[in-house]
Amino acid sequence: MLRVEDLHVYYGGIHALKGAHLKVDKGQIVTLIGANGAGKSTTLRTIVGLVKLRSGSIEFNGEDLSRLQTHEIIKRGIAISPEGRKVFANLTILENLELGAYARDYGTFNTQREWVYSLFPRLKERERQLAGTLSGGEQQMLALGRALMSRPQLILLDEPSLGLAPLVVEEVFRIIQTINEEGATILLVEQNAMAALQIAHFAYVLETGRITLEGTGRMLLEDERVRSAYLGE
Amino acid sequence: MTPTIFLQQLINGISLGSLYGLVAIGYTMVYGILRLINFAHGDLLMFAAYTAIYCVTLFALPWYVSFPAAILMTGLMGILLDRAAYKPLRDAPRISLLISAIGASFLLENVALVVLGGVPKAFPRPPLFDQVISLWGLRIQVLTIYTPVITLSLLMGLLFIIYRTKAGKAMRAASKDFETTRLMGINLDRIIAVTFLLGSSLAAAGGIMWAMKYPQVNPFMGVFPGLKAFIAAVLGGIGNIVGAVIGGFLLGLGEILIVALLPQLAQYRDAFAFVILILVLLFRPTGIMGEPLTDKA
Numbered sequence: 001m002l003r004v005e006d007l008h009v010y011y012g013g014i015h016a017l018k019g020a021h022l023k024v025d026k027g028q029i030v031t032l033i034g035a036n037g038a039g040k041s042t043t044l045r046t047i048v049g050l051v052k053l054r055s056g057s058i059e060f061n062g063e064d065l066s067r068l069q070t071h072e073i074i075k076r077g078i079a080i081s082p083e084g085r086k087v088f089a090n091l092t093i094l095e096n097l098e099l100g101a102y103a104r105d106y107g108t109f110n111t112q113r114e115w116v117y118s119l120f121p122r123l124k125e126r127e128r129q130l131a132g133t134l135s136g137g138e139q140q141m142l143a144l145g146r147a148l149m150s151r152p153q154l155i156l157l158d159e160p161s162l163g164l165a166p167l168v169v170e171e172v173f174r175i176i177q178t179i180n181e182e183g184a185t186i187l188l189v190e191q192n193a194m195a196a197l198q199i200a201h202f203a204y205v206l207e208t209g210r211i212t213l214e215g216t217g218r219m220l221l222e223d224e225r226v227r228s229a230y231l232g233e
Numbered sequence: 234m235t236p237t238i239f240l241q242q243l244i245n246g247i248s249l250g251s252l253y254g255l256v257a258i259g260y261t262m263v264y265g266i267l268r269l270i271n272f273a274h275g276d277l278l279m280f281a282a283y284t285a286i287y288c289v290t291l292f293a294l295p296w297y298v299s300f301p302a303a304i305l306m307t308g309l310m311g312i313l314l315d316r317a318a319y320k321p322l323r324d325a326p327r328i329s330l331l332i333s334a335i336g337a338s339f340l341l342e343n344v345a346l347v348v349l350g351g352v353p354k355a356f357p358r359p360p361l362f363d364q365v366i367s368l369w370g371l372r373i374q375v376l377t378i379y380t381p382v383i384t385l386s387l388l389m390g391l392l393f394i395i396y397r398t399k400a401g402k403a404m405r406a407a408s409k410d411f412e413t414t415r416l417m418g419i420n421l422d423r424i425i426a427v428t429f430l431l432g433s434s435l436a437a438a439g440g441i442m443w444a445m446k447y448p449q450v451n452p453f454m455g456v457f458p459g460l461k462a463f464i465a466a467v468l469g470g471i472g473n474i475v476g477a478v479i480g481g482f483l484l485g486l487g488e489i490l491i492v493a494l495l496p497q498l499a500q501y502r503d504a505f506a507f508v509i510l511i512l513v514l515l516f517r518p519t520g521i522m523g524e525p526l527t528d529k530a
Contacts, residue, residue, distance in 0.1 A: 074418030086413040103418025
């Protein structure tokens with residue numbers, strides 16, 4: 001479904017991605033783990049066109065994304081829950097969800113909204129409140145729900161557990177699994193390697209702009225290097 | 234002062250203030266999204282007034298065709314202004330944008346001066362707006378009554394667009410965060426164009442009413458109403474649309490009433506607005522309804 005090959009990205013003079021690659025197949029949860037500054041977010045930002053690549057290729061369902069603008073890429077069926085959640089604090093929860101569905105016609109809006117509400121009942125209770133009044137965990141739920149509103153083929157999740165209490169983190173990962181079981185394909189970027197590897201079908205380790213390890217989630221969980229570098233053992 | 238005269242002045246003040254408010258909306262909308270003071274906004278009044286004149290005189294169209302045509306043309310002119318002067322600078326420092334705005338303003342004024350000449354043109358005021366009604370001993374030109382009514386209707390329409398339509402919600406999202414707005418699959422350039430279209434159309438409506446009120450049209454006619462409207466926007470809280478209209482009403486009322494109550498200050502009428510601007514910036518920079526706006530990346 002998504003295939004990234006030999007991706008090179010520069011920020012000013014800094015060579016942020018040095019030939020990164022990854023592949024996401026339909027129905028999978030694929031995770032990209034790595035330390036701060038390894039280039040995880042840059043990879044996602046390049047996929048959605050916020051950052052332009054120097055060389056390499058990004059293909060989605062066989063189509064080259066690298067020349068498209070962000071809104072055109074989103075319209076192809078990709079949604080993202082950005083790092084730091086980035087809900088629109090000045091809009092209500094319902095309006096945030098409506099914007100999530102912006103790229104799609106409104107025909108399926110109600111069924112999609114009900115599905116999101118069934119995943120996140122808290123959002124329904126508060127649909128008329130401004131998103132800025134939600135707690136960090138609730139904002140993450142909203143960011144997830146907003147990404148689901150466009151009925152995307154592929155969902156990119158950028159650090160959904162960042163800054164959340166352990167119990168909330170558990171809930172977020174449980175929901176990611178539920179969404180996947182209901183058919184969504186997910187590319188998950190995480191610093192919380194343990195949690196990410198446990199739910200991932202396939203995983204990549206990114207270090208200073210390169211993929212240094214890849215394998216099934218289980219394989220990487222048992223890998224010595226991963227255990228010492230990312231799982232704190 | 235007799236109550237009748239006071240009432241008369243009150244009505245004049247409301248009428249003038251609603252014009253300021255109408256023009257202030259455009260300043261505040263563009264600021265809300267681009268964090269830019271669009272200094273060329275005032276010149277769109279002039280553009281609208283001349284366009285209306287030429288529609289009536291050159292093409293012999295009736296006013297009810299000419300005025301909407303002028304409003305539409307000015308709206309498109311606003312989009313062109315963004316494309317030419319601001320869009321190439323989307324990622325530039327904001328001071329560059331500001332300089333470009335000042336340049337665009339001078340350009341519009343001086344092109345108008347070269348092409349249309351400096352001699353003021355008379356504005357063909359439709360007889361409908363010329364009528365005078367007498368009420369409780371007051372004699373009021375109907376235009377004076379129509380102006381605030383038109384302003385408030387346009388404000389209602391605008392608020393409907395901003396709070397109830399898809400494009401309006403996208404505009405509010407864009408005023409907070411460009412990047413995330415694009416991540417929703419929203420074409421940001423189109424949303425910015427809609428913002429300029431709406432703001433400029435309202436300025437055009439203001440410009441036409443201004444030209445009917447002071448029927449001498451010249452290339453620099455937009456400068457002072459533009460500045461006053463900008464002050465009204467700051468007074469109301471820049472970035473806030475309802476605030477812009479309230480700021481306009483207060484400024485217009487203040488200007489008229491200060492002259493009415495203290496006639497010896499009549500010569501300082503224009504200074505009043507600037508004193509207000511300085512006071513607001515000193516003591517309440519966020520204005521009446523404004524909230525502190527964050528700098529956007």
